[in-house]
Every structure is written in structure tokens, then in C-alpha cells.
Amino acid sequence: MFSYAGKILRVDLTTGKVSTEPLTEDMAKSYIGGIGLGIRLLMDNSTPGTDPFDPSNPIIFATGPLSGTMGPTAGNGYAVVSKSPATGGVGEAKAHGFFGPDLKRAGYDAVIITGKAPKLSYLWIDDDKVEIKDAEWLKGETVYHTDVKIKDELGDFYIRVSAIGEAGEKLCRFAAIINDEFRAIGRTGMGAVMGSKNLKAVAVRGTHDVDVANLDGFKEFIKMIHERMKGPATKKYKTLGTPENVLVLNSLSALATRNWTNATFEGAEKVSGEWLNEHYVKKIVGCATCGMRCDHIAVVPEGPYQGSTSRLEFECLWSMGPLCGVDRLDAVIEAMRIVNEYGMDGISIGVVVAFAMDCYEHGVITKEQTDGIDLRFGNAEALIAIIHKIGKREGWLGNALAEGVAKAAEIIGGDAYKYACHIKGLELPGYDLRTLKTAALGFSVSFRGACHLRNGAYSPDVKGKVNRFKIEPGRGKMITDESKMYNVIDSLIVCKFSRGTYYDGWKDLANYYTLATGIPMTVEDMAKAGDRIENLARMFNIREGKGTRKNDTLPWKIENCPVPDEGPAKGVVVNEEEFQVGLSDYYSSRGWSASGIPTAAKLQELGLGDLAPLAEQAEQRGA
């Protein structure tokens, strides 16, 4: 078994016990790596109903089969999987940069961390030597300074650190884990799980070789991908970057504005990718082994936030810009910088602030409750001020908002639930689901809650391949097919920005896998692995009471507030009837029951027979 390390590391922070076990070839081939392997390990190493913050909830750092090779984007990733404190179901996120390959070179396909350290600690993985070290001296430290100080303490500039900031320590339910300054394990609150374990950071130095099965074939393959990366498939990411979406979505009435009040933003021009690049982007940098530099590093040249520097992508620009009604990029860049310092999910934080602004504008919360912050839409200073409060869990409102919109709405009470835009507890990403209805369906069934990257369901809408103002039969199959592909991408941990370079889709990915690992993988095997991972994740959610039809929902505003903006989308809203038709269509395309539960036959077919009794029980409970 080439390119895999063949080894899983187990760390119990309560007892300090460290052990290793082998990764079997069967496990490797069935679940590939990354999120697939991570979710299987989560399933097998947790008991039903465990609180995400309970010491026994495992947090799993997983590399992919290609991590540590020269494979562009695939060579540099890692994934983190745990039970999510935001959703109570599968939590997972991936990050690229430089941390993943070092973890692989240190000799591990996965690290399973359980328990809770008696005091704030960090894990130091130096190849075979694993140590739990004191981190009390790093308490409250920003992610970046934690990184720098750990490198200093250990005396090696090339050590890679994946750390949480103050938000993670304080159990903010959308806290992120960040490596290499701004590369985030962003979604589903994985940073809070680390915080609950008193684990400030994981530092790693890996010096072992990573060998592939067919070096010449592998080299030829990546040369081909390098060449394709110079072409049209990645042009967007290398030029304007994802902020290009601002004007595209605005023209489609799909740019969610002021917490899904409007679908277009009058200030779009000033927060567009074009404007950002012309006035703020100083340099574009890349990750290890990648030829598709995409990190647009923006610097504020003047004004109150002069010198503020951060990397900005569409989602975070949107969440703290248009969604909060803010049309000042200098403030958005500063907001992004402090969000990275506290270590928070850049999508969720914007949705949380927009939710608070919506509540404030509707009188659900008062100026007294905001500690005097004038939380009107468009108030950039208020945006920055409230982020600080949330990051520190300061004041009644800061504390409530750090719970995420779903729980904050319960704390605030009254009509607040109407303004909480989330699915399964995870805040919505940057698309107006009223005018992109395939996306509405796709996001609602994603196993990690509202997410555009679990099945890419926004794509057929944005590209005009379907009537985006309708949900019709047939959308289910589109979502099913894409979800398999996305699961494999996240298990190989290929960067989604590069997905267009695999011209031959499944064939390329299967070939890539076999060249590296030497394990024969056909196109059918691989698509089946993608389906297996989806069903496995669904079963985890079902086990935790979060994975049936009643959990596949849409936010109140998406179903109750028609788009008010003039234009082709005026009056559009998702109605419950078409949504239910869409769900049924999706379940049937998956081979699931009407309750959205995988059938025993489906599970057997995918080699998940061990989970069939669980599915049957859920079905009997009447979902």
C-alpha cells in the first residue's frame, strides 16, 4: 500500500496515553482518506448521543492518500472530523496550505484525539515521537501568534501548526481551526471541539518519505494537471478569484443581502472582485505543491484600518459585506483579519452578525442588549465591534451569538427564529436560495448542514442549466451524482478550485488514486465509494437523531419572504409543496425511504451492512 502511511495514531488527552494501530487496505480503499476515513473512524469510535463537548467525543485529523506527494492541491490537504457542536451531526472541514503533508510525512493517515487535557495543552507530533505539552502560556492568544510562539518554543521554523484562537477556547460553536495564518478548517465548529478538549494546537514535523506506487506514471499525471491548471479551468481562481461571484450573483438576483432581505445589493460594485483586485490585492500566493495560486492577499492602503492584511474569498467577503449591508471593503478586510485572529468560521460569523442586525432592525433586540452598539445594517463599525464581542463571548449578546444563529434565536426568543438563517444548525453560505432552488434542495440535504460544497447544487442554477425558479423532479439525481463526486474529492482532499482540471472526471480521479497507492480502483469503485461516504454520514446523523426527512429543512425567510427586488426574481420564494416534491425525488434517486433513511438493501450494496439494523430501528421509530 503506497502513499498511505499505513498507520493511525491515537491520543487520549485525559490519560496522556498514546498508541498506534495499522490502517488496513480494506479500510483505505473503502473510505479513501480525508472525510471518508474520518467519518468512518468517528462512527466506530463514538457512542450515540454523546455531547460534542464531552471528552469522549473524538476529534479526528485525517490526511488523504495523496497528501505529502507532489500532487497539486491534493498533496497539501488535511481534514478534521468530529461530531459538530453546531449541528449535532457530522462535522467536517478540510484545509490546505502546509500542515497536511507534514502530518503524512510524520507517518499518519489519521490522528484520533479523545479525552480532555487537565489544562490547556498542545499536541507535538515529531515523526514517531508524540508529546502533550503545556499551552497555558498561550491562553487567549491569537491563532497566528500561537503558531509563531510554538515554532519558537520548539526551535524549528518549518514546523507546521494547526491552532485555535480565543473563540475556540471559549467554545464558540462556529470556531475554526486554522493553519498557515489563514487556511481554515472553517465550518461546523471543529475549533470548539478542540477547545472543549483543552487542546490549543497540533504541531507537527514530518521527515519521512512519501512514496507512490508508479513514480513515472504519477509524475506524468501531475505534469498534465499542471498544464491544465494553466488553462481556462482555473482562470477564475488565478485572476479575480472567487470574489468574481459578487457581480455574477448580483446580476442573477442571487446575492443574499441584509440577511436574505434583498437578493441584490446596491453597493455590489464597491465590494466586487473587480474593485477588490484594483484597490486592495497586493499579492497572490499559493499552497505547497500547487500551481494554481489563489490566495488573494489584500492590504488596506489608507484610512482607519490602514495596514490591515488578510486573504479574502467570496464567501467571507459576502457574509461580512452584502449580507450585513456593508459596502466598505476596508472594513471587510479588517473584519476578516480579526475573525482569523479569534479563529472563527468566516461564513458563519457574517451570518450571525446579519442575524443580530435583522433582530435589531425589527426591535427583537434593543440597544441596551447590544451594550450600546448601533447594530443597523450597513454599519461597518458595528460589524467590527460585535465580532470582538462574539470572539471574546463578551456581554449577554456576544455570549448568545457565539452559540450560532440557531441556538442564539432560542436564547433571544420572540420572533428571532424568523431571522436565523441556518440548516441543521449550520449558517447558510453565500447564495440566495429563493432564486437558486436546486441549491435550496441541495443545501437542505447536505449532511453537514447548510453547505454549498457538499454537492455543488448552486452550479446548475448559476450556469443556467435548469429553471432556477422551480424545483422539479430530476434535481434529486443531479444532487446525488454531484455529492458522490464531492465526497471523493474531499476524501482524496483535492482542492475544489481544481475540480475543473480533471477533464475526465471519475476516470482521472480513479487513475490518480491507483498511480499513487497501487491499489486498483475502477471508475465504478470510486463512484461507489462516494455513495458509501454519503450513506455513512447520513447514518451517523440518523444515529444522532439529526438525519431524517424532518431534519432536511429550509430557513424561515427562504420559505416565507418573497424577493422584493425589481427584476426577473421579484416575488420568488420556495414553497413547501415544491420543496417536499424535491425531497422525495432526492430520496428516491438515492435509494432511500420516504423518511429519508437508507434502506437495508442500499446499505448492504455499499458494504455498510453493519449499519442496517440502525436504519431499520430509525424507520420503525417512524423517523
Added chain:
Amino acid sequence: MEHEKTFNPTKSRIRALRLSPLNNLAVTCRHCEEPACVAACPREALSQDPNTGVITVDENACNGCAWCISACQFGAMMMHPEKKVVFTCDACKDEKEPQCVKWCPEEALTYVSAQELAQKSRISAVKNLFQEAKEKKS
């Protein structure tokens, strides 16, 4: 990769260094005139090819004392993690061209003679001048 047939940056002869997002550089042997590494070696394990400037390490003579590493001001001398002898860029002398140049996906590296370099610099200087003039106009 070319010399070791594996993926392992701790054995790479060219290293990328990022001090901050705005501050990146690839570091490797400069093939200096009168190289300090060669002068520093107490065992005459290092020698320089007078034509190409390439430094060769005699792995039998090197005992890993690392004097050459402290002598090199460019951080281009490295210690092999397993063999415990030093190594540095040999411009892939057994290949047609340095493999880093061949593989850099951004085409950020070039391998040229002084003549070619001068020509390239001239072309880009003139291009820049015209670009500036154009921008001023608009």
C-alpha cells in the same frame, strides 16, 4: 524528487521559504565564485566545477561536520536526514535541465546563460516602460 525518487522536502535541494504571505522566495545554491562552503570544508570533500560552478560533495570524504552549512550565507547547504552528509543543488547535472525549472507549475524559475538573462531583462525593461507610458496616458 529527481535524486531521491520520493516525495520529501527535507531532502530537497531547493527550498521554498515564506516569511509572510507577502514575502516568499525559493532558496538554493548560487554557484558562487570562490564558494565559502568549499573553503570551509576541513576534509576537502567539496569541490567546484570550474566551468559550471556546480558544487560536488564527495560523500565518502564528508563526515557531516556542517562547517560548510555555517559558511554558506545563502542557506543552500543542507544535511541529509538519513545519510548524515551534506548535499546541495547540482543543477541536475545528469539531466538536460534542472528539474525544479521543468516542474515549477508557475514557471517562476528559469535556467539561462548570462547572455540570455541580459536579453530577458532588456525585453522586460522596455515592456515595463511602455506599460507605464500607457497607464499614464489613460
